[in-house]
Amino acid sequence: MSRNNSVLNLGEFTRRQAMRWGAYNMAGAMLASKMLAAQDAESSSTAPASPNSEDPVAAGSVPEPKAKAVIQIWLGGGPTHIDTFDPKPEAGADYTGPLRSTCATNVAGIHVGELLPELAQVADKYALIRSVTHGQNGHETASYLTQTGRMPDRIVYPAVGAVVNAFKWQAAADQSEEESLIPPYVVLTSPQGRFSEAGFLGVRYKPFATGGDPNAARFAVEGIVAPGLSDADQLQRRELLKQLNTLRNVNRDDTELAIATKSRDHAYDLMLGETGQVFDLSTEDTTLRQRYGRNKFGQSCLAARRLIERGTRFVTINDGGWDTHKNHFQSMRRKLPVLDSGIATLLADLDERGLLDSTIVWCIGEFGRTPKVASESPWNGGRHHFGAVFSSLVAGGGFKGGRVLGETTAHAESVKDRPVYPGDLIGTIYQLVGIDPDASLPHPRGDFVRATPGADEGPTGGRVTEII
Amino acid sequence: MAGDNLNLPDIKTDERTDVLAYRRRKSFRRQEWEFSLVVIFLTLAFTATCVWVLRNNQQHATTKAPPPQPQHEVVVVKPKAKPEPLPSIQITSYDFSSSRTDARFVDADVRIPLNGMDEIIFATLNEQQIEPAEPCSDAVFLRRIYIDVLGCLPTAHEAKRFLDSESPAKRQELIEEALARPEYADYLAMKWSDILRIKAEFPIKLWPNAAQIYHHWLQTSFANNLPYDQFVRELLTSSGSNFRTPQVNFYRAVQDKTPEALVQAVAISFLCERADEWPPEQLDGMSQFFSEVGFKPTGEWKEEIVYFDRRKSLEFRRAKLVGVFPDGTSIEIPPGKDPREVFADWLIQPDNPRLARAFVNRACYWLLGRGIVEPVDHMGPKHPPSNPELLDYLTQEFVQSGYDIKHLYRLILNSRTYQLSSIPRSDDPRAGELFAYYPIRRLDAEVLIDAICQITKVPETYSSIIPEPFTFLPEGTRAVTLPDGSITSAFLEMFGRPTRDTGLEEDRNNHLSAAQSLHLLNSNHIRNKLKDGPGIPDILVGSWDSLTSSTDSLYLAILSRRPTESERSAVVGLCSNAEGAKEVAWALINSDEFLFRH
Secondary structure, X not given: OOOOOOEOOOOOOOOHHHHHHHHHHHHHHHHHHHHHHHHHOOOOOOOOOOOOOOOOOOHHHOOOOOOOEEEEEEEXXXXXXXXXXXXXXXXXXXXXXXXXXXXXOOOOOOEEEOOOHHHHOOHHHEEEEEEEOOOOOOHHHHHHHHHHOOOOOOOOOOOHHHHHHHHHHHHHHHHOOOOOOOOOEEEEOOOOOOOOOOHHHOHHHOOEEOOOOOOOOOOOOOOOOOOOOOHHHHHHHHHHHHHHOOHHHHOOOOHHHHHHHHHHHHHHHHHHOOHXXXXXXXXXXXXXXXXXXXXXXXXXXXXHHHHHHOOOOEEEEEEOOOOOOOOHHHHHXXXXXXHHHHHHHHHHHHHHOOOHHHEEEEEEEOOEEOOOOEOOOOOOOEOOEEOOOEEEEEEEOOEOOOEEEOXXXXXXXXXXXXXXXXXXXXHHHHHHHOOOOOOXXXXXXXXXXXXXXXXXXXXXXXXXXXXX | OHHHHOOHHHOXXXXXXXXXXXXXXXXXXXXXXXXXXXXXXXXXXXXXXXXXXXXXXXOOOOOOOOOOXXXXXXXXXXXXXXXXXXXXXXXOOOOHHHHHHOOOOEOOOXXXXXXXXXXXXXXXXXXXXOOOXXXXXXXXXXXXXXXXXXXXXXXXXXXXXXXXXXXXXXXXXXXXXXXXXXXXXXXXXXXXHHHOOOOOOOXXXXXXXXXXXXXXXXXXXXXXXXXXXXHHHHHHHXXXXXXXXXXHHHHHOOOOOOHHHHHHHHHHHHHOOOHHHOOHHHHHHHHHHHOOEEEEEOOOOOOEEXXXXXXHHHHXXXXXXXXXXXXXXXXXXXXXXXXXXXXXXXXXXXXXXXXXXXXXXXXXXXXXXXXXXXXXXXXXXXXXXXXXXXXXXXXXXXXXXXXXXXXXXXXXXXXXXXXXXXXXXXXXXXXXXXXXXXXXXXXXXXXXXXXXXXXHOOOOOOEEOOOOOOEEOOOOOOHHHOOOOOOOOHHHHHOOOOOOOOOOHHHOOOOOOHHHHHHHHHOHHHHHHHHHOOHHHHHHHOOOOOOOOHHHHHHHHHHOOOOOHHHHHHHOOHHHOHHHHHHHHHHHHOOHHHHEEO
């Protein structure tokens, strides 16, 4: 049936967990199944497959997973690399701007930017990749490339979160006894946009975007937490709806209405059950909340940890405002301390709870920023788009801490040693979470495409095996 | 429980969907029977009497016979703390045996003469011994015409006017009225913007001003009822600037501008075929027609000229240029002749059915809920038509009318087939594909949010993030009229608006999911519209005649019909004040009757 043993089989959603959250986007499943079915339509165009047929993924090709979950910290707009993870104090004021000094870290020989003192104290927990490169300077193309590993093409590829979600979902369905109501792929707080995150995998693998503000008195997660409505109110409304919702009474066999009824029941399970408590940050220790930072980013990091603890597989913290063409240094003095506390506390907290070993933390933006400062008007100390080389922080889930991979030239303007292309990094993450990077994804027009780009699809520096 | 048999995610194909749905129906049936047999034996005399009484009384169709068991539950809803106590609500139990004659949805007495397409469809149904559904009620018909043709919800006034009309030809009149309205063109332009992938940004990258004039050209073409053959010829043969000649954007709305990729776009858009499945020589032969399309930049940012590269044609052609049409005939194209024109002229010949056939199949999909060939944009030997005679008939009608889109719409909308109820009267698995009933589908994302905005009178805000500074669309812009796929909202994304990356109809997802239910039931987005918007209070206060109660107004505004007696008595108390009416409006907006075309 499958052309390749390690084909992601999206047709398999018979088991309970898949059923549970699976109804979340049932239609995507139908579409995905259709993709696969299109494959064998030629051989069996009439006979429907048995609804309970088991066609598991062959285990042989799947790497042993080290990580169970991923927290992706997305710095949209393109964060500076020279002021953060790849400081060049020797490069002179034209490059450093006013940020001339660095922080020595708790690992000998590794320095980070002067505005990251807390991250400097936990450098043993993360690795820095200083030689990420793709050469693209447009937001859309670079965002797409960094999150899918692919150059824009005639098809739209899924982002890492959607792929992890799709594979892990199936794995979870194989193993899990527990039915989970927690969404497997969550974005805090707004969707990344710029491109459809799930690509050709379809709407089923899109993330659940929480909306709201985790730093607010109550984190009003859109659809799950409704301020002003008690459970009793909700039950009362549900009763009213049940009474007035009569179309199904005259049309009881309709598949679409059956899906609707199920979807609505699941929605109420989420609204009325204990699921909502995962978003209630008020139960956390006040001191810990302060350490994360009482701001949207810091509390998003905390919410991410809570989600991971309760079984979410992939959390994206979608942070923005890094596109600092103008007044870059004022922005950095405001933004970097927030980033610093948030990530440093997240790493420490995960570690204290014994979760860091099984959770990848991956911080990246679509590109870096020009190392040479644009000091002339109208930029007044700005940095522009820079895809030639930039940095990424990776930690946990099998990544070794206290390491630096790759090196840039004296002015942080090009790769000196060990280029890492987006596909290399993504392939490594897949490997750590137990997805065969050579596995195939089902494609709507029926092609089978690899989870990570093949050698014929552009340059590669190889997976970052040095730091795993 | 029967629900556990619903292994929905296992559904693998459309064909299988039907088979499985059929099986499920069967299994429902079986279990119902096992259960009901017991009940029926126990209460035979009782039930028979009830039915007899019901028949004799000829009561309102929704006044149900008592169910076989004494289960007139009364649920008293707890009063809320703040507003006035809610009245007690009586749960009505339904007698399913009479559901097929429910007057809200069905009108078995309405006279709809069979037209040409009906004769073919009904003959086929007869042959297959499939009983077609009863005709739909006026209220259902009204709602369908608005949603299927105009992509919007009728207002309470419009609904009332139609329902109260005494004209014997009121359905035909409504169809004519709809085809003359600007929303008709808006909605068709939206569908074609999906097919033609009109999107300013990644990955199509048309750029906003090009996307806007392209979309505007579509609206104008449909409003003027430009014959479809001319419409296609203009898209295929125009030359000029992407900012000034809208049609040339056809060649720019592809991610890869090789002749082969252009052929794929032409094949999907106008032939509903997947060129990547063709034999290589066929793809290569047809790509010759697109081998001399030129693209060149101008001094203006993002402007590009699409043109016939005459120089390439006259000076650089190495050998004879021989194009092969999809039917296998080949033609030599003389130097200096635009090969695109040669292809377009072949495509629109009246004796070439391919163009018309693909379009009528789309029209069936849009209006009747499924194509004669499925998937609708995947024609070819692998997917034979469910009713070849019907496809031929509609194709011929369309060509003979001079590719008149409104003529085709008129034909379908006036048919008895289109006006069948969504309540099937046959278990046959082929009933759906043979058009024995109107299939139930969730509203399009755009139509749904527009309808909610119309009811609550709280518009959405749409903006384009390129180029900076952001462009905000005028307040009250309907989602259906958004010119550009890059202009979007979280709601539209969540509810399956197409990405416009592929131009395939399946790129649109109209199945209700739990995420969507959460949003509709409980999001601040929808709650605030209901809570703060002037819509519901306006409906209650509105300029209503004394005969229309506030309950009726609410039902007319949301469900486009009046409530039945039992519905009215259930909510009349709540509707006496704005807060209660908002609760009712919330429930109606979350009802399947609102969320689905039916």
